[in-house]
Amino acid sequence: MPAPGLAIRGPRSLLRQIREALAGGGPAQSRLDMVVRIIARSMVAEVCSIYLRRANGEMELFATEGLKPEAVHVTTLKPGEGLVGETMRLNRPLSLSDAPNHPSFSYRPETGEDPFHAFLAAPLLRGGRAIGVLVVQNRTERVYTEEEVEDLQIIAMVLAEMVAGGGLLGEGELKNVEIAPHRPERLKGSRFADGLAYGKAVLHEAPVAPEQLLSEDSAAEERRLKTAVEALQAQIDEMLEGQHGILGASFEVLETYRMFAHDRGWNRSLEEAVRSGLTAEAAVERVRSEHRARLGQARDPYLRERLHDLEDLNDRLLRHLSGDGHAPRVLPDDAILIARNLGPADLLEYDRGRLKGLLLEEGSSASHAAIVARALGIPCVGRLAGLRDRVSEGDPVIVDAETGEAYLRPRPDVITASLARMDVRAQRQAEFARLRETPAFTRDGAKVTLLMNAGLAVDLDILGETGAEGIGLFRTEFQFMVAEELPRLNTQTALYARVLDAAGDMPVTFRTLDLGGDKVLPYLEAEREDNPALGWRAVRMGLDRPALLRLQLRALISAARGRPLRIMFPLIASVDEFRAARAFVDQEIAWAQRRGRPAPSRLDVGAMVEAPSVVWHLDALLPMVDFVSVGTNDLMQYMFAADRGNPRVADRYDFLSPPALRVMKTIQDACVESGTSVSVCGEMAGRPLEAFALIALGFDHLSMPPSGVGPVKRMVLSVDREAARRGVLSLIRTSSGSVRNEIETLARKLYVAI
Ligand code: PEP
Ligand code: MG
Numbered sequence: 001m002p003a004p005g006l007a008i009r010g011p012r013s014l015l016r017q018i019r020e021a022l023a024g025g026g027p028a029q030s031r032l033d034m035v036v037r038i039i040a041r042s043m044v045a046e047v048c049s050i051y052l053r054r055a056n057g058e059m060e061l062f063a064t065e066g067l068k069p070e071a072v073h074v075t076t077l078k079p080g081e082g083l084v085g086e087t088m089r090l091n092r093p094l095s096l097s098d099a100p101n102h103p104s105f106s107y108r109p110e111t112g113e114d115p116f117h118a119f120l121a122a123p124l125l126r127g128g129r130a131i132g133v134l135v136v137q138n139r140t141e142r143v144y145t146e147e148e149v150e151d152l153q154i155i156a157m158v159l160a161e162m163v164a165g166g167g168l169l170g171e172g173e174l175k176n177v178e179i180a181p182h183r184p185e186r187l188k189g190s191r192f193a194d195g196l197a198y199g200k201a202v203l204h205e206a207p208v209a210p211e212q213l214l215s216e217d218s219a220a221e222e223r224r225l226k227t228a229v230e231a232l233q234a235q236i237d238e239m240l241e242g243q244h245g246i247l248g249a250s251f252e253v254l255e256t257y258r259m260f261a262h263d264r265g266w267n268r269s270l271e272e273a274v275r276s277g278l279t280a281e282a283a284v285e286r287v288r289s290e291h292r293a294r295l296g297q298a299r300d301p302y303l304r305e306r307l308h309d310l311e312d313l314n315d316r317l318l319r320h321l322s323g324d325g326h327a328p329r330v331l332p333d334d335a336i337l338i339a340r341n342l343g344p345a346d347l348l349e350y351d352r353g354r355l356k357g358l359l360l361e362e363g364s365s366a367s368h369a370a371i372v373a374r375a376l377g378i379p380c381v382g383r384l385a386g387l388r389d390r391v392s393e394g395d396p397v398i399v400d401a402e403t404g405e406a407y408l409r410p411r412p413d414v415i416t417a418s419l420a421r422m423d424v425r426a427q428r429q430a431e432f433a434r435l436r437e438t439p440a441f442t443r444d445g446a447k448v449t450l451l452m453n454a455g456l457a458v459d460l461d462i463l464g465e466t467g468a469e470g471i472g473l474f475r476t477e478f479q480f481m482v483a484e485e486l487p488r489l490n491t492q493t494a495l496y497a498r499v500l501d502a503a504g505d506m507p508v509t510f511r512t513l514d515l516g517g518d519k520v521l522p523y524l525e526a527e528r529e530d531n532p533a534l535g536w537r538a539v540r541m542g543l544d545r546p547a548l549l550r551l552q553l554r555a556l557i558s559a560a561r562g563r564p565l566r567i568m569f570p571l572i573a574s575v576d577e578f579r580a581a582r583a584f585v586d587q588e589i590a591w592a593q594r595r596g597r598p599a600p601s602r603l604d605v606g607a608m609v610e611a612p613s614v615v616w617h618l619d620a621l622l623p624m625v626d627f628v629s630v631g632t633n634d635l636m637q638y639m640f641a642a643d644r645g646n647p648r649v650a651d652r653y654d655f656l657s658p659p660a661l662r663v664m665k666t667i668q669d670a671c672v673e674s675g676t677s678v679s680v681c682g683e684m685a686g687r688p689l690e691a692f693a694l695i696a697l698g699f700d701h702l703s704m705p706p707s708g709v710g711p712v713k714r715m716v717l718s719v720d721r722e723a724a725r726r727g728v729l730s731l732i733r734t735s736s737g738s739v740r741n742e743i744e745t746l747a748r749k750l751y752v753a754i
Pocket of ligand 1: 473475514610630631632633634635681682683
């Protein structure tokens with residue numbers, strides 16, 4: 001008997017024969033029949049069968065060589081049933097020398113498979129999801145070699161792509177076969193950027209097109225792969241060698257990259273795949289698909305994290321293969337981008353006019369993609385488990401970032417309802433736009449200053465549109481988070497100068513770097529900490545690494561160039577920290593003066609009130625600062641001991657509760673007493689009902705996300721501050737855990753537009 005499996009590597013490779021058979025004319029059935037015949041012959045198997053998954057989840061025998069032809073379209077297996085079901089469940093190849101003795105073996109007399117002992121099956125995987133199973137069988141009790149298993153997997157991959165993605169088999173011919181998901185589905189995730197959008201799915205990591213799967217020249221393809229892998233290894237080595245690791249970070253993630261990039265097994269699988277006739281891109285996809293199938297089922301979070309690292313590595317390798325200068329994708333008019341996660345700057349590469357929404361399988365509200373989506377005003381829902389396997393390019397999708405849901409292939413009534421809600425939103429936006437020039441005075445004549453939170457250059461474009469009177473919080477770390485490497489002095493100075501230019505006469509409060517916690521940078525990878533929110537973050541990092549902080553202060557001072565400058569330090573937990581931070585500002589001012597550089601025309605240095613500790617030391621802190629701003633996002637997470645980034649605990653407490661409102665009142669009263677200017681810049685300032693409560697407590701400077709300015713101004717214009725004060729003060733003395741309902745009732749009674 002000739003060595004099985006070798007035929008695949010011949011010059012007129014099996015893959016090519018399969019492609020030709022599938023691409024030929026005639027009905028789908030006869031083409032599939034030919035494919036199984038070719039595979040059986042090449043693999044020296046007596047049987048070769050293709051099972052495809054029906055919409056109801058059952059596997060149906062679609063074509064066979066060697067089993068009884070009468071069984072085709074008759075034999076079906078329920079999910080998990082038989083060895084085919086077992087292969088689907090395992091999501092990886094199953095090789096048995098004596099199949100009938102396996103506990104999952106399910107005897108089907110109509111197939112006539114009694115005489116066959118050896119059994120080898122591989123799932124037809126698309127994006128880690130099995131859409132069918134390819135089986136070969138032999139009469140004798142033989143053990144299939146590793147090479148044969150590998151070959152069958154490659155054939156299965158090509159078949160999967162050709163059946164599902166190639167349009168080689170017409171839709172009518174494959175009716176009812178679940179080559180791609182088609183049912184309406186609703187996925188629940190988290191809101192990353194508010195809004196609603198309806199459009200067509202565009203996959204960020206588009207699968208390799210079926211016509212690009214097979215190579216013309218394996219040797220050339222092998223060279224391409226080798227060059228790309230070497231470039232990838234060099235890139236990672238260079239990153240590790242510290243050029244980017246200015247902070248002496250632990251590089252744990254990079255080390256993992258390096259481990260994979262130099263991994264012999266990974267490299268060998270890629271080479272094997274290319275040698276068998278795949279293009280380098282298809283080889284990457286094949287190996288990726290296998291890893292996904294294997295690691296995707298792992299319950300162990302450590303292993304699942306390794307899968308992420310591997311995915312990133314695969315993406316990097318694909319980028320090396322495509323060359324860096326690939327042109328940006330052309331989007332349909334109403335594109336909804338679908339991605340696992342997006343790296344720095346990825347989102348900015350898409351045409352903003354056409355990109356209507358973003359759905360992410362992973363990410364967090366503090367991830368790059370979420371930050372940029374908010375800045376661009378693109379509705380975004382993240383943490384949608386299983387998203388990528390459930391959506392195909394071009395599928396209609398709704399991004400409902402009001403509720404944190406995604407509707408895939410929505411039913412017509414869901415579309416109609418969403419379009420109606422989008423209309424209402426548009427009308428409200430128009431109303432807010434009309435209020436843009438109206439100053440925000442309460443009905444009883446109190447001025448409330450509404451400011452905007454910002455962090456990226458794109459935010460500046462909408463400063464004028466919002467009607468905000470300045471930037472109350474400029475989160476400088478965003479520039480760092482969307483960069484590939486540490487921004488240099490000139491880059492930082494240029495951004496800050498641009499912000500000041502754009503703001504003109506309006507005030508801008510720059511907050512120094514607030515990294516750490518959930519905001520981690522690949523090039524500043526810190527030690528992994530058990531409690532990052534309580535760890536080495538914000539001003540703590542700046543004080544421990546003065547070079548980084550001083551560089552930023554230098555950039556701020558030099559950007560101000562004779563203009564007023566407001567600097568604020570995040571997460572001040574003790575007066576000593578503020579003293580030390582302020583000393584760095586003084587040193588940098590002196591440094592600039594020694595060089596004859598223009599000093600800021602006025603300098604205000606403030607602290608964020610975010611750590612509960614300083615609330616009990618305001619009498620000492622307030623005299624030292626020029627202003628304070630309350631970061632309620634952090635203050636409340638520390639007050640209620642609930643990680644703001646953890647969805648399981650984030651909803652367990654209410655900002656509209658006696659303890660939260662009492663602490664705000666304490667801060668406000670202390671600031672009035674000492675004559676210190678105070679603002680609130682956490683997200684609560686941008687929500688009308690919460691802002692109503694803050695105004696009632698006496699706050700009159702609120703800084704918020706751009707989308708909050710319109711709704712909050714509408715609320716301010718309708719409020720009688722004195723009546724609000726009386727009502728809210730009585731409510732915070734109650735014994736309820738939350739007074740949200742009561743505050744809402746109060747607001748309605750006072751005809752406040754919330
Ligand atoms: C806050 O904590 O409320 C705040 C405004 O800062 P950040 O959300 O950036 O931590
Ligand atoms: Mg904060």
